Amino acid sequence: MNEKRVLLLLAIAVPPPALDALGPVVAEHTVETPWGRIGPMAERASGDGPAFLVQPYFGLPTRLDPRATVWAARQLGIQRLIGWDAGVALSRYLHRGDTVIVDDYIDHVHHQPTTLFEEWGIGGIEQVPAFCPQIREALRKALPHAIDGGVYLAVDGPRRESRAEARLYRAWGGDVIGQNLVPEVALAKELGLCYAGLVTVVDRAADLPPDDEGGTLRDALRTVLEALPKVAWELVGELSCRCQQAGAGASERRPLVE
Numbered sequence: 001m002n003e004k005r006v007l008l009l010l011a012i013a014v015p016p017p018a019l020d021a022l023g024p025v026v027a028e029h030t031v032e033t034p035w036g037r038i039g040p041m042a043e044r045a046s047g048d049g050p051a052f053l054v055q056p057y058f059g060l061p062t063r064l065d066p067r068a069t070v071w072a073a074r075q076l077g078i079q080r081l082i083g084w085d086a087g088v089a090l091s092r093y094l095h096r097g098d099t100v101i102v103d104d105y106i107d108h109v110h111h112q113p114t115t116l117f118e119e120w121g122i123g124g125i126e127q128v129p130a131f132c133p134q135i136r137e138a139l140r141k142a143l144p145h146a147i148d149g150g151v152y153l154a155v156d157g158p159r160r161e162s163r164a165e166a167r168l169y170r171a172w173g174g175d176v177i178g179q180n181l182v183p184e185v186a187l188a189k190e191l192g193l194c195y196a197g198l199v200t201v202v203d204r205a206a207d208l209p210p211d212d213e214g215g216t217l218r219d220a221l222r223t224v225l226e227a228l229p230k231v232a233w234e235l236v237g238e239l240s241c242r243c244q245q246a247g248a249g250a251s252e253r254r255p256l257v258e
């Protein structure tokens with residue numbers, strides 16, 4: 001395996017010119033899936049280096065079907081996905097502009113699909129480790145100032161949390177609230193794909209004192225974008241994780257389409 005492409009699910013608003021940090025657009029991809037069309041996704045790369053396919057996840061009238069998203073990655077032969085989300089800090093130690101390489105999640109989503117397939121065998125897919133260790137390692141190397149580890153509390157949105165919910169989610173062990181990494185992380189596992197989550201804090205929870213709005217967020221977004229090509233270079237080569245094993249047999253299963 002020597003796949004040099006990574007699918008970036010971009011759920012945080014970045015100025016479009018800033019995406020040039022990933023290289024110029026070299027191709028566009030549209031994929032038909034059992035749950036609708038995905039794309040066009042821009043493929044960005046510098047020279048013969050690794051490429052990012054960029055699927056915007058923000059600014060859409062409706063949330064993209066997460067099943068279609070992960071299915072499209074497989075259709076394109078892409079093994080690795082990075083979800084980059086805008087998060088709300090539950091932890092008192094997290095502030096606007098901080099970036100967290102999350103390492104676990106709590107699924108408090110109620111209105112999204114939970115599986116790709118009509119039937120599974122006995123038992124379910126383990127969620128340990130929750131996010132791909134190999135991509136997390138590459139993110140750690142490329143983003144030395146990012147916070148390594150944190151629990152992602154996934155909600156439907158689009159509304160914000162109430163103060164009582166913020167207290168509850170913190171008591172559950174959540175560090176950041178977000179709306180775009182779940183169920184993608186679990187669906188990717190059904191296909192044996194590698195999925196990692198990156199969360200940049202854009203605000204603090206309803207029961208915490210807010211941070212000043214300033215340039216820190218813009219600087220944080222640029223830092224991540226400039227680091228992503230290094231992440232992709234770190235990932236060129238053999239898989240050292242076991243993510244593929246989780247999806248063994250997936251190709252024989254029938255997709256669940258209502």
Ligand SMILES: [Zn+2]
Nearest residue numbers: 132194241243
């Ligand atoms: Zn992996």
